[in-house]
Amino acid sequence: MNVLKHIYQELSLLGLSNDKIDNLDEIRNRNGVYLYRIKYKGKDLVIKYFEKHEFRREIEYYEILKSLDIPTIEVIGYTKNTLLLEDLDKSLNYRLGIESDLSDIEVAKALAxxxxxxxxxGVKFLKNNDRKFYKEMDYITKENIELVMNKTNTRDNKVWQLLIDHLDLIFLKIQEFEETFTYNDFYWTNLVVSKDKKEAFMFDYNMLGVGFRYSDIRNVCSSLSDEAGNIFLKEYEGINQDEKKIDEVVSILVSLVQACERDIFPKWAQEALDKVNNGELYKGILEIL
Known part of the structure; x- marks a missing residue:
């Protein structure tokens, strides 16, 4: 069965009569996630269809965020495979992010x-719900450390023995910190901004997970301009310096594992590899210990 036939079936499940659907236009098709723009009875909508089971978690994430009164794109309806969303290109109040938002002070305030x-x-939800989420820490295993050592030809670097010898202790120290929801996928292409710039929020929740606040803060500020990043930090109100020390190690390791899982080592992971070779990772692990 082709994808369009599936999508028409999903629209029927959502109560939309196929003979009243106009202009089913593809926006994006990537890795089994299909986005189409439709017009139904004069209303502009977007359908997001998940072909693969593992990506359907985003449907539940929208529901969780809505229950917590956290702003998201308006969900018109959903099935077990599909989200029906407002079309932000036609919204009177919101617009999709643009690259210049990364240096916009008002947007930075709203994002914070x-x-x-x-x-x-997120902290409150996780304390009251026993639910497994994506977790970057799960990448850090002895097997994955072996993978990185071999793939990067750094087996002789003293940092790996230090890490392996103290991995259990590092995990114990990490467990001392409070966990919360982390977005994990910040960039302007996933951003929504109100037309008066008083609101800004992220969409696409496939990478929503559990971790430390600082990992999100680092993720955002690494993309914002210096001025916008400083405004973000001021509006966010507070960084846990011990979380920052943990994140400086974890972010390097996660980047390297993700890179080494690919056939070709990507350019974006070179900075993390440099921190292995120049001793920064070793120094960071010592600071945690």
Whole structure:
């Protein structure tokens, strides 16, 4: 059965009569996730169809965030395979992000407010719900460390023995910190901004997971301009320096594992590999210990 036939079936499940659907236009088709723009009875909508089971988790994430009153794109309806969303290109109040938003002070303020709420509500949710989420820490295993050592030809670097010898202790120290929801996938292409710039929030929740606040803060500020990043930090109100030390190690290791899982080592992971070779990772692990 072709994808379009599936999508028409999903629209029927959502209560939309096929003979009243106009202009089913493909927006994106990537890795089994299909986005189409439709017009139904004069209303502009977007359908997001998940072919693969593992990506359907995003449907539940929208529901969780809605229950916590965390701003998202408006969900018109959903099935077990599909989200029906408002079309932001036709919205009177919102627009999709643009690259210049990364240096916009007003957008940075609004973003800080959204992240602060995500993290605050995430702590409460996780304390009251036993639910497994994506977790970057799960990448850090002895097997994955072996993979990185071999793939990067750094087996002789003293950092790996230090890490392996103290891995259990490092995990114990990590467990001392409070966990919350982390967005993990910040960039302007996943950004929504109100037309008055008083609101800004992220969409696409496939990478939503559990971790430390600082990992999100680092992720955002690494993309923002210096000025916008400083405004974000000021509006967010507070960084845990011990979390930052942990994140400086974890982010390097996660980047290397993700890179080494690919057939060709990507350019974006070179900075992390440099920190292995120049001793920064070794120094960071010592600081944690």
């Amino acid at each position: 407010s959204w992240y602060r709420k995500l993290h605050y509500e």
